[in-house]
Amino acid sequence: MEGVRDMSKLALVNDDQVGAFVQQLRLWRIQRRPGQSLYHEGDPAEFVYRVDKGWVRLLLDGEDGLRRIFAFVGPGDYFGANLQERDCTAEACTDLQLTVIPVAGLLRIGRTDPVALLELFEACTKHYRERVEVGRGQPSAAEKLRAFIARMGERITSGGRSGICLPFSQVNLANYLGVAPETLCRAAVQLCERGELARHGRRLWIGGCPPPRQKTGKQAKELGACDAAHAW
Amino acid sequence: MEGVRDMSKLALVNDDQVGAFVQQLRLWRIQRRPGQSLYHEGDPAEFVYRVDKGWVRLLLDGEDGLRRIFAFVGPGDYFGANLQERDCTAEACTDLQLTVIPVAGLLRIGRTDPVALLELFEACTKHYRERVEVGRGQPSAAEKLRAFIARMGERITSGGRSGICLPFSQVNLANYLGVAPETLCRAAVQLCERGELARHGRRLWIGGCPPPRQKTGKQAKELGACDAAHAW
DNA sequence: CGACCCCTTGATAATTGTCAATCCAGGTGG
DNA sequence: CCACCTGGATTGACAATTATCAAGGGGTCG
Numbered sequence A, B: 001m002e003g004v005r006d007m008s009k010l011a012l013v014n015d016d017q018v019g020a021f022v023q024q025l026r027l028w029r030i031q032r033r034p035g036q037s038l039y040h041e042g043d044p045a046e047f048v049y050r051v052d053k054g055w056v057r058l059l060l061d062g063e064d065g066l067r068r069i070f071a072f073v074g075p076g077d078y079f080g081a082n083l084q085e086r087d088c089t090a091e092a093c094t095d096l097q098l099t100v101i102p103v104a105g106l107l108r109i110g111r112t113d114p115v116a117l118l119e120l121f122e123a124c125t126k127h128y129r130e131r132v133e134v135g136r137g138q139p140s141a142a143e144k145l146r147a148f149i150a151r152m153g154e155r156i157t158s159g160g161r162s163g164i165c166l167p168f169s170q171v172n173l174a175n176y177l178g179v180a181p182e183t184l185c186r187a188a189v190q191l192c193e194r195g196e197l198a199r200h201g202r203r204l205w206i207g208g209c210p211p212p213r214q215k216t217g218k219q220a221k222e223l224g225a226c227d228a229a230h231a232w
Numbered sequence C: 001c002g003a004c005c006c007c008t009t010g011a012t013a014a015t016t017g018t019c020a021a022t023c024c025a026g027g028t029g030g
Numbered sequence D: 001c002c003a004c005c006t007g008g009a010t011t012g013a014c015a016a017t018t019a020t021c022a023a024g025g026g027g028t029c030g
Helices: A002-022 A103-109 A114-133 A141-159 A170-177 A181-193 A216-231 B002-022 B103-109 B114-133 B141-159 B170-177 B181-193 B216-230
Strands: A028-032 A037-039 A047-053 A056-061 A067-073 A089-092 A096-102 A163-165 A198-200 A203-207 B028-032 B037-039 B047-053 B056-061 B067-073 B089-092 B096-102 B163-165 B198-200 B203-207
Touching: A002 A114, A047 A103, A067 A114, A067 A170, A067 B114, A096 A103, A103 A114, A103 B114, A114 B067, A114 B103, A114 B114, A141 A163, A141 A170, A141 A181, A141 A203, A170 A181, A181 A198, B002 B114, B047 B103, B067 B114, B067 B170, B096 B103, B103 B114, B141 B163, B141 B170, B141 B181, B141 B203, B170 B181, B181 B198
Parallel strands: none
Antiparallel strands: A028 A096, A037 A089, A047 A096, A056 A067, A056 A089, A163 A203, A198 A203, B028 B096, B037 B089, B047 B096, B056 B067, B056 B089, B163 B203, B198 B203
16 A cells, blocks of 8 residues: 555656656657567666556566566556666567657766656666565465555556556466466456456456447457557 | 576675765764664655664565565665655664665765666665565475575675574564465475575574584574674 | 457365464573 | 573464366457
């Protein structure tokens, strides 16, 4: 809970300052398709990113060959603040639109406003801090999922939307929560029965109800709306 | 593993730079006894700390009243880099000797060397990054413990010591690893049988073997050596 | 319309949490 | 120096949760 409050404060206080700060630099935008990677663990770190549209997942490649997703980065979030090399891999969960911020330029203008520079880096480490709260203790899978949708719910209310569909597969979410996909599925069924979660097609919705059911062609259009929703 | 490499690099490359950086400020030292707290979640953040001797634990107080330890901070480590307010609680695990670094001063001299300032803050967030690797996936309790002692082993080799005794109770370690104390105990027994872990009195030792067994009076003296070991 | 992939569901085994009792190291006081 | 005391550590038994394996169904996309 505390982390959520910190998050909202960051969004209210720092984003404007940080946004103005980075505007001093020459920025540009890039797009990515779902599954494409932005950088890999070990790459030299040259850019910080801001998500304008879509969702990014941050993950580590375990020595056992398993990849561990530890953060989902959404619209308005910054990520990729590494001084030397990348400490994780970043991939697109959805269609993606990003603003690219060169680190070299950040360090240059950092002399004028070190606080804004720190705030930008702190915004990027936000995802690591949140991770500390996830999967801690020994709550059941249902409680992990409930905590997750609660945190995601914070985003939709601040975005002024009534609902949001999870912009990634259940397999990804299971990986993130540290449970087996089957376990997550059962937990989702459980929360759906209690009305804490909704389902529309293959997508899970949190917050408001999904749009009314229609025929297949219509559903595709609704999914378009879903994409718009999770992209703000 | 990757995180460990990053850590060692930080220790080799940044610490000297960061140390020289903070030397520009007026620093002072404080002591703490085991269990005493340095700050609580929500407190205004005024200081960054460097551990000179002993160990600190960082933890969150869950809404269920349970505290979750997410990091152990040891000699040479920095912690406490928050811009606004504390995002966690810091407590002494052992007898503690710390160097206090005022944040206001850091921000002031940050204009001259923003990179060093960022490196200091990055060194502080190191513990959050490491946390991402812990408890991820669904390894067994024994594997979690094995991964932990492997990471701690890195510290002892870099410190030039042959062994180190865990400077905190098994309850704390169980909390950190996200398992029940009984489960951790069983895992410890398992690793002790395989020689991956040693026991001396009530303390667990990793790396080199504990000092030879002697009589009670002697053992107390050995434990003093243990304290010296975990304090470097 | 068809194929592929993800989701779902069931059954079973393994791991772990929980509860309870006991042990023992380390400290205390006599 | 020794008996006592206290709290963490240990051990066992059991219940609960979850991982795993396997099979089937349904959505999504070509």
